[in-house]
Amino acid sequence: MSRAYVMVAPNGARLSKADHAALPLTLPEVVQTARDCHAAGADAIHLHVRDQSGAHTLDPGLYRETLAHLASDLPAMDIQITTEAVGRFSVADQLACLTELNPAWASLAVREMARDPVLATRLYAQADDKGTRLQHILYDAEDLKLLQSWQKTGRVHAGQNDVLFVLGRYTDGLVSDPQAIAPLIKGLHPGTPWMLCAFGPTEHACLVQAARLGGDVRVGFENSQTAADGTLWRDNAASVAALMSELGQASGAACA
Template identity: 30%
Template sequence: MGDLLITVAPTGAETTKADCPQLPTTPEELVETARRCEAAGAAMIHVHIRDAEHRPTLDPARLKDTVAALRESTGLVLQLSTGGSVHDPLDQRLKVLDAAPDSCSLTMGTTNFGDDVFSNPWPFICELYQLSQEREVVPEFELFDLGHVAALHRLLDKYGAPYGGKVHCDLVMGVPGGMPGTADALVAAVAALPSSVTSWSATGIGRSTLPVGLASLSKGGHLRVGMEDVLTLSRGVPVEHNEQLVSRAVELGRLAQREPMTPVEARGLLGLA
C-alpha cells in the first residue's frame, strides 16, 4: 500500500503560455497531462484553468467541463483552486464549488504575492469553508505563513471538522511574501499545526522545491509538485512536462522508503466517499 500522496499542480495562474509553451493550458493538454501524471504516480491534481487565449479564468462552464473531462479520463482526485488568479473577485471564487470537485483549495489568509496581494479576508474564508461543508467538498487548507496556521486553529474551533472528517493542509513555501522554503520553516509550521490535522503536504516554490520536498519526506509529510510551482529541473534545465516532476517525487519518496498512493488510497486519506 502507498503511504505518499503526490499532488500535481500542472498550470497555475502566473506563468504565461507565451513564456512557457509547454505549460498545459488547453483542455486537451490538461487531460493529457493528468493521464501521464497519474500513470507516473500522482493521485490528486490541483487545477487552474485558462480561457481560449490562455489567460487565467474562473468561467463556470469551463470549470464544469474540465471537471467532467478529467473524471472521464482519469481516476485522480480532482481539486479545484478557489484562489484563481490574484485578480479574481471573491464572489467568483466562491462559485468554483458549483463545478462539484472532489476537493478545493482554501487559503487561510491574505498574503503578499510578489508585487501583488492574494486577498483572503476572514469573512471570505468562513463563507468558503461553510460552503465546502454544505457541498460535501473536501478542503485542502493552504498555509503560506505561520499566521495562516493560527487561523486554521481558529476556523476549526469555530466551525468544526471538514466534510469527511479529515483535516488535510498544504504548506506553500517560498512565495515572495510568505514563509521561506526552508527546512527550519517547515519544522516550525508542522509543530504549530492543530492536533486535528490528519495529513499535510508541502510545496516548495522555485529553487525551494527540492529542500522543501526532502524536508517534508523526512517529517512524514506528502508532496505537491508541478509547473505551477517550478519550471526548471535544475539550473538552466527547463521542465518539458509535469510528468518529470511527478516521477522525480516518486523517486525521492522511494529513497525515503515511501511508495506513492493510488487515487483510491488518497480518497481514504482525505475522507472522500
C-alpha cells in the same frame, strides 16, 4: 517512511508558454499532462483552467468540461480545483464557483477568505453541507493561527482541517528552504493532514523533507520548472517521475 500522496500542479494561474513551452493551458494539454503525470506516479491533480485569452478563470462551465474529461480518462486520479483569486476574484466569486460547480475537492487560501469573513462562513457551511473537501492554503505561521482561530469559533467546521503549506512564495528569488518546514508544522494540531509545495529549484529537496516528516507533497510547474541544477524539466511528468525516484530513495534509506 511511508509513501507520500503526490499531487501535481501543472500550470498555476500566472504562468504562460513564455515560462515553459510545455506548460499545459488548453483542455487537451491539461488532460494529456494529467495522463502523463498519473502514469509517472501522481495520485491527484491541482486544477486551474484558463479562458480563451489564456487568463486564469473560475468559470464553472470551463471547470465542468475539464472535470468531465479528466474523470472519463483518469477515473483513478483525484482532482482538486483551485479557487485562487489572483487579485481578480472576490470571496463572492469564489463562493459562486463552488455553489454552481459543487466539486469533490477544492483548495482555498485562508488569507483570501479573510477578505470577507461573513461570506467565508457561508462558504465553509456550504462545503460541509455539500460534502466538498477543502484544503486550506497557508503561506506562513500567521495563516495557520488564523485558520485555527476559525476552527475554534466554528467558522471552519469539524473535519475541514486539511492544509497545504507553501514555501518560498514571498521570499527573494522564490527560494525555498527545507529547514523551514519543521518550524511550520510544529504549530499543527496532532493528526492534521498536511501537504507541502515549494517554489524554486529546491522544490524536490523540500518535498522529500516534507515526506520524511510525514507530509504529503505537491509538485509541478506551478511552483518550479527546474531541477536543482537549474536545468528545465522536459515537462511536468518528468518532474513527477524524478520526484517519485527521490522519494523512493529516501524511503529506502530510512528503512536501511
